[in-house]
Structures are given as structure tokens and as C-alpha cells.
Amino acid sequence: AQSVSQHNHHVILSEAASLELGCNYSYGGTVNLFWYVQYPGQHLQLLLKYFSGDPLVKGIKGFEAEFIKSKFSFNLRKPSVQWSDTAEYFCAVSHTGGFKTIFGAGTRLFVKA
Amino acid sequence: DVKVTQSSRYLVKRTGEKVFLECVQDMDHENMFWYRQDPGLGLRLIYFSYDVKMKEKGDIPEGYSVSREKKERFSLILESASTNQTSMYLCASGLQGGRTEAFFGQGTRLTVV
Numbered sequence: 256a257q258s259v260s261q262h263n264h265h266v267i268l269s270e271a272a273s274l275e276l277g278c279n280y281s282y283g284g285t286v287n288l289f290w291y292v293q294y295p296g297q298h299l300q301l302l303l304k305y306f307s308g309d310p311l312v313k314g315i316k317g318f319e320a321e322f323i324k325s326k327f328s329f330n331l332r333k334p335s336v337q338w339s340d341t342a343e344y345f346c347a348v349s350h351t352g353g354f355k356t357i358f359g360a361g362t363r364l365f366v367k368a
Numbered sequence: 369d370v371k372v373t374q375s376s377r378y379l380v381k382r383t384g385e386k387v388f389l390e391c392v393q394d395m396d397h398e399n400m401f402w403y404r405q406d407p408g409l410g411l412r413l414i415y416f417s418y419d420v421k422m423k424e425k426g427d428i429p430e431g432y433s434v435s436r437e438k439k440e441r442f443s444l445i446l447e448s449a450s451t452n453q454t455s456m457y458l459c460a461s462g463l464q465g466g467r468t469e470a471f472f473g474q475g476t477r478l479t480v481v
Contacts, residue, residue, distance in 0.1 A: 264408065287467050298372075299411075299458065299472040306467050345410060351467055354399060354418055355426070358411040 257282050259348050261359035268336050269367045276331040276362050278346030288329040289347040289356070290320055299345070305329065306351075316340070338368045371395070372473040374459050380479045387446040389476050391459030397471075398464045400442035402426075402434065405456040405475070414457075417442055418464070449480045 262277035280286065290302040303314025310322040320331045329346060346359040375390035393400065399418050403411040403426075413426030415434040423434050431453060435443045442461075446453055456477050460470040 259410075261410075289469060291469075291472075298474045299460075301469040304469055347411075349467075354416055354424065355413060356401075356470060357413075358403075360408055360410040 257348070257357050259346055259357050259359040261344075261346055261362050263362050264360065265363050265365070267365045267367065270338055271335050272366075274331070274333040274336045274340070274364070276344055276346075276364070278329045278331065278359060279327050280329070280346075280348045280357075281327065282348055282350065282357075285351045287349045287351060288320070288322060289349075290314065290318070290329075290331050291345045291347060291358075292342045293345070294342045302331070302344070336364075336366050338366050340364060341366045372459055372461050372471050374457075374473040374476050376476050377474060378477050378479075380481060381446075381449050383450060383480055385446075385449045385480075387449050387478065387480075389444040389446075389457055389459075389478070391442045391444070391461075391473055392440050393442075393459075393461035393471070394440065395461065395471070396439065397461035398439075399462045399470075400436065401460040401462075401470060402432075402442065402444045403458045403460065404428070405458055411458065414444065446478075449478075451480050454478060454480045 260279045288305040292302045293299045305312045313319045349356040372393045401416040402414040417423045417436040433445045459473040462470040
């Protein structure tokens with residue numbers, strides 16, 4: 256079955272620390288990859304997406320993600336986190352031409368000021 | 369800005385009641401989705417619709433139905449609410465095809481007592 260795994264459910268970092276959130280998927284064929292973020296009290300919103308081309312994609316607020324096809328991974332990174340990055344982060348995968356997007360269980364990030 | 373509006377932020381209903389959750393989007397998107405969000409489980413797709421009056425079951429459709437009479441409106445119906453349907457419900461919309469992101473509403477936190 257198609258699935259998305261996020262390695263960490265809870266991450267606590269101090270400000271200025273580097274962040275890497277893992278995401279692995281099990282999907283055959285061509286995939287589209289997303290990271291969404293949900294700030295406290297706000298709706299889910301897109302952080303970045305990958306469809307094709309350069310496997311290193313940059314998103315909003317200094318986030319980036321790298322697609323490694325051989326590892327079925329799409330890890331999210333930020334070199335220096337801020338208190339305002341405290342949120343829940345979701346990795347998601349869809350099939351080109353498909354309707355369904357499969358979400359991971361989410362990672363709650365807490366950044367200490 | 370795309371706007372997806374859910375009719376209620378918080379609802380409390382009794383076991384056995386029929387519950388309607390309404391969602392409206394203003395971007396003329398073909399696709400609309402209902403997810404439920406539970407801690408540690410991420411977002412799970414309940415139903416989606418790719419056109420007016422068209423609907424498809426997602427991964428967890430049991431106990432739910434949907435209605436899409438107009439392109440901009442997608443309703444989720446709990447025929448007879450049960451306590452295990454206590455959850456956060458998220459509506460989303462998007463363009464056709466897997467290469468587009470979903471736009472989410474604020475969510476409805478439903479408590480069934």
C-alpha cells in the first residue's frame with residue numbers, strides 16, 4: 256500500500272540550530288512531493304513542492320527539501336531555525352494525474368527561544 | 369488569495385445526531401477533499417470530489433457521506449455521529465491532476481458526546 260513515513264513525531268530545537276525532518280514514501284512511478292506546515296491556530300499551508308527537475312527545491316521562509324529518488328526520500332531542511340518555526344510539518348505525496356494525496360503522520364517542531 | 373471556508377470552527381454534537389460540515393471555496397477548483405486529522409495519524413482522506421455531483425471514497429469513508437451540488441461547495445455528512453468520529457475535519461480544494469497543491473480551510477473541531 257502507498258504510504259508516507261515521517262521519522263520523528265516530536266522535535267525540540269533551540270533557536271539557530273539546524274533542522275532536518277525525514278520523509279520516506281512508498282510509491283511506484285512518478286510522484287509529486289510536498290511539505291505542508293501548520294502553525295498553531297492556523298490552517299495547513301504549502302511550504303514547498305517538487306514535481307520534476309532540480310531535486311533540491313527551495314520554499315518559503317528559508318526551507319528547502321531534497322528529493323533522492325533512490326532512497327524514496329524527500330527530507331526537509333533549514334540551516335537555522337527560529338522560534339516562529341514552531342509548527343507541525345507534514346510530508347505528502349501524490350501521483351501525477353491522480354487525485355489522492357497521501358500525508359505522513361506529521362512532525363511537531365518546538366523551537367526554544 | 370485562495371480561500372477555503374469551513375462553516376464552523378468548533379462543534380459539539382450528541383451521539384446519533386446527523387451532522388453536516390460545510391465547505392466553500394472561491395477559486396473555481398475542480399477538486400475538493402475532506403480529511404480528518406488525528407494526532408499521530410496525520411491526515412486521512414475521507415472522500416473527494418473531482419466535479420459537481422461526482423464523489424469518490426477515500427481511505428476511511430465508513431460512517432460518512434458527501435454532497436457536491438455546486439462546484440464551490442462540498443459538504444461532509446455524518447449520518448449518525450459516534451464518539452470515534454470526534455476529530456479535526458479539514459476541507460481542501462485544488463486544481464485537476466496530482467501536480468497541484470491543496471488549499472486548506474481552517475478546520476472544524478468536532479466533539480461527539
